[in-house]
Amino acid sequence: MLSLLKIRNLALVDELTWEPHAGFLGITGETGAGKSVIMGGISLALGERADKSLIRSGETQCSIEAMFQLRNTTALNAQLEESGVPPCEDGLLIIRRVVTTTGNRQFINSSPVTLQLLKRIGAGLVDMHHPEEHRSLTSQERQLCLLDAFAEDAPALAAYHAAYRSWLDARAAYRTLQESEMANERELDFLRHQVEEIESAAFTAEEVAGLESRWQRARNANRLRDTALPMLHMVDGEESSLLSTLHQLVRSGRDLERLDASCASWLEGLESIIDTAEDLAANLQDYVETLECDPAELAELENRISLLDNLKRKYGTDFEAICEHLEACRAKLDAIGNREQRLEELLAEEQRCYVSVREAGKALSAARAAAAPQLEEDFLTHARHLGFRQSLFTAQLTPLPEPGPQGMEEVEFLFGPNPGEPQKPLRLIASSGELARVMLALKSALAKQDDTPLLIFDEIDANVGGEIARAVGMKMRELGREHQVIAITHFPQVAALADHHYLISKGQTAEGRTVSRLEEVDEAARIAELVRMLGTSGPTAEAHARELLCVEG
Numbered sequence: 001m002l003s004l005l006k007i008r009n010l011a012l013v014d015e016l017t018w019e020p021h022a023g024f025l026g027i028t029g030e031t032g033a034g035k036s037v038i039m040g041g042i043s044l045a046l047g048e049r050a051d052k053s054l055i056r057s058g059e060t061q062c063s064i065e066a067m068f069q070l071r072n073t074t075a076l077n078a079q080l081e082e083s084g085v086p087p088c089e090d091g092l093l094i095i096r097r098v099v100t101t102t103g104n105r106q107f108i109n110s111s112p113v114t115l116q117l118l119k120r121i122g123a124g125l126v127d128m129h130h131p132e133e134h135r136s137l138t139s140q141e142r143q144l145c146l147l148d149a150f151a152e153d154a155p156a157l158a159a160y161h162a163a164y165r166s167w168l169d170a171r172a173a174y175r176t177l178q179e180s181e182m183a184n185e186r187e188l189d190f191l192r193h194q195v196e197e198i199e200s201a202a203f204t205a206e207e208v209a210g211l212e213s214r215w216q217r218a219r220n221a222n223r224l225r226d227t228a229l230p231m232l233h234m235v236d237g238e239e240s241s242l243l244s245t246l247h248q249l250v251r252s253g254r255d256l257e258r259l260d261a262s263c264a265s266w267l268e269g270l271e272s273i274i275d276t277a278e279d280l281a282a283n284l285q286d287y288v289e290t291l292e293c294d295p296a297e298l299a300e301l302e303n304r305i306s307l308l309d310n311l312k313r314k315y316g317t318d319f320e321a322i323c324e325h326l327e328a329c330r331a332k333l334d335a336i337g338n339r340e341q342r343l344e345e346l347l348a349e350e351q352r353c354y355v356s357v358r359e360a361g362k363a364l365s366a367a368r369a370a371a372a373p374q375l376e377e378d379f380l381t382h383a384r385h386l387g388f389r390q391s392l393f394t395a396q397l398t399p400l401p402e403p404g405p406q407g408m409e410e411v412e413f414l415f416g417p418n419p420g421e422p423q424k425p426l427r428l429i430a431s432s433g434e435l436a437r438v439m440l441a442l443k444s445a446l447a448k449q450d451d452t453p454l455l456i457f458d459e460i461d462a463n464v465g466g467e468i469a470r471a472v473g474m475k476m477r478e479l480g481r482e483h484q485v486i487a488i489t490h491f492p493q494v495a496a497l498a499d500h501h502y503l504i505s506k507g508q509t510a511e512g513r514t515v516s517r518l519e520e521v522d523e524a525a526r527i528a529e530l531v532r533m534l535g536t537s538g539p540t541a542e543a544h545a546r547e548l549l550c551v552e553g
Contacts, residue, residue, distance in 0.1 A: 002068055003020070004019050004065070004066065005017075005064075005065070006064070007037070007041040007063075008062060009055060010037055011040070011056060016518055022484050022499075024498050024499045025501075025502060028495050028501070028503055028504070028529055030532075037516060038518065039128070039456065044099070045095050045097055046095075046126055049115070052100070061098055061100040063098045064097045065094070065095065065097075067092060068453065070091045071453075093109065093125075094107075094109050095118070106118045126452065126455075127450070127455050128456040129456065129458065130457075137435060138426045143411050143412070143413045144407070144411045149450060150375045151370070153371070156363050160407060166356065166357070169353075170350040171353075174347055188333070195329050195330060198311060198326045215305050235284060243281065250274065357403050361403050368409065375445060383437070385471055386441055386471045386475060387467070387468045388441075393413070393416075394413070395412075397409045397410075412425050413425070437468070447478070447479055455483045458487075460487075469489075470493040472491075477497045480499060490533065496530060501529070502519065502520050504517065527545045531545050
């Protein structure tokens with residue numbers, strides 16, 4: 001149930017704090033007092049799109065806070081946690097909405113959320129009805145939802161939806177491949193050409209890794225030789241070479257060591273220097289011998305470099321990208337080559353899914369067919385209490401030629417309010433008063449199946465007579481035993497039936513500004529409000545008001 005509603009700076013409301021009771025709550029007041037603002041505040045808290053014109057004149061923002069005390073939050077908490085929102089604590093859900101001149105913000109359990117999430121959560125908290133909304137009953141999709149709710153066939157409906165989605169996916173996959181132009185000879189030739197061009201080049205990762213350095217070395221062989229050969233001569237090969245000089249140093253060092261043994265400690269490194277120089281000479285000799293300039297080898301390397309660059313321009317920036325392109329082409333060729341086989345597989349899968357959706361549809365249809373007569377009976381019971389004493393009602397199921405998004409049939413609610421007249425679809429009922437009562441009878445029939453905690457009826461008793469208004473009020477009071485029910489009404493017969501009666505009135509602040517106030521009335525104040533609603537005054541009217549309270553209570 002809604003346990004708290006706070007509104008600040010919304011239209012005529014400067015500040016309102018309302019802690020509604022459980023049961024059936026009636027809200028009354030003169031036209032223009034601000035009843036619509038209260039409902040507007042609840043709508044905003046549930047995710048209705050906001051406009052900055054709603055902000056009270058002279059203010060920069062308005063805010064709405066709603067707290068719901070819920071009995072079972074298991075499914076709701078799962079939905080909240082999936083969206084990264086803290087779960088409800090002790091069954092308490094807190095919604096806050098702020099509307100400013102520059103933008104809007106919304107919060108659930110103190111966590112910022114998107115408007116889409118708020119609207120999705122709000123849809124499960126409140127079921128709001130107003131005169132314009134009754135026309136939604138004429139929608140066959142809405143009627144099917146009501147029948148499913150009464151049938152309590154949620155598992156069968158979920159199974160059908162899953163099977164239907166699988167069938168649609170399988171059918172789409174088959175038709176896409178069937179209609180595809182991918183297998184034409186032109187594309188086949190192009191794919192084969194690409195594969196042949198890359199494969200005939202026969203590059204390997206090892207070749208590509210060293211190709212550039214081998215080409216550079218072959219290309220510069222003469223320059224490298226002209227540089228390395230003098231280095232070899234400087235180290236070894238001439239009388240004044242490095243090794244010749246080092247050997248002379250060693251001989252002189254040995255002479256020093258014989259004459260003065262103390263020199264040994266710092267002369268011992270000379271021989272290791274000779275070893276290093278000899279290794280250098282050997283490496284230079286080997287290197288020079290490899291620097292043979294072979295024109296044929298150079299030409300071959302240049303061809304390979306050119307071929308690799310050409311493949312990179314066509315198929316990728318590097319060798320890895322070329323290999324990926326090759327695999328993609330092979331996969332396409334394989335897919336095209338196996339196209340007929342794949343078509344057969346997809347057709348078989350579509351047929352299998354079609355059988356599954358038909359089976360799931362039959363189970364759903366059986367649940368609906370079993371529930372329809374019971375819904376008709378329950379509806380007529382409530383409709384007769386609402387003045388349709390000899391009415392007829394049928395939930396007519398018509399099979400579809402093929403499975404649809406919501407099942408294998410459509411439903412049409414047929415209604416005959418007067419005896420001797422044929423039943424007609426609800427969409428052909430012109431009277432909003434009749435539609436309002438039809439809606440209330442349906443909600444009453446669905447009271448036990450409907451787990452929406454709060455039902456709001458905004459002037460649905462419009463365009464009905466006084467006795468019918470009393471019957472409407474009685475139905476709302478019955479609904480109040482299963483739900484929290486809020487009704488905005490102009491009928492004293494309805495207001496007198498409310499478990500709690502709230503009056504919204506318009507006044508002025510000390511600054512002369514118009515404001516709306518909401519307060520619970522009882523005893524004398526309630527009698528006075530009922531007298532006002534009766535449209536008369538005096539002892540007779542007061543006695544009538546007391547009689548309404550006494551009889552209805």
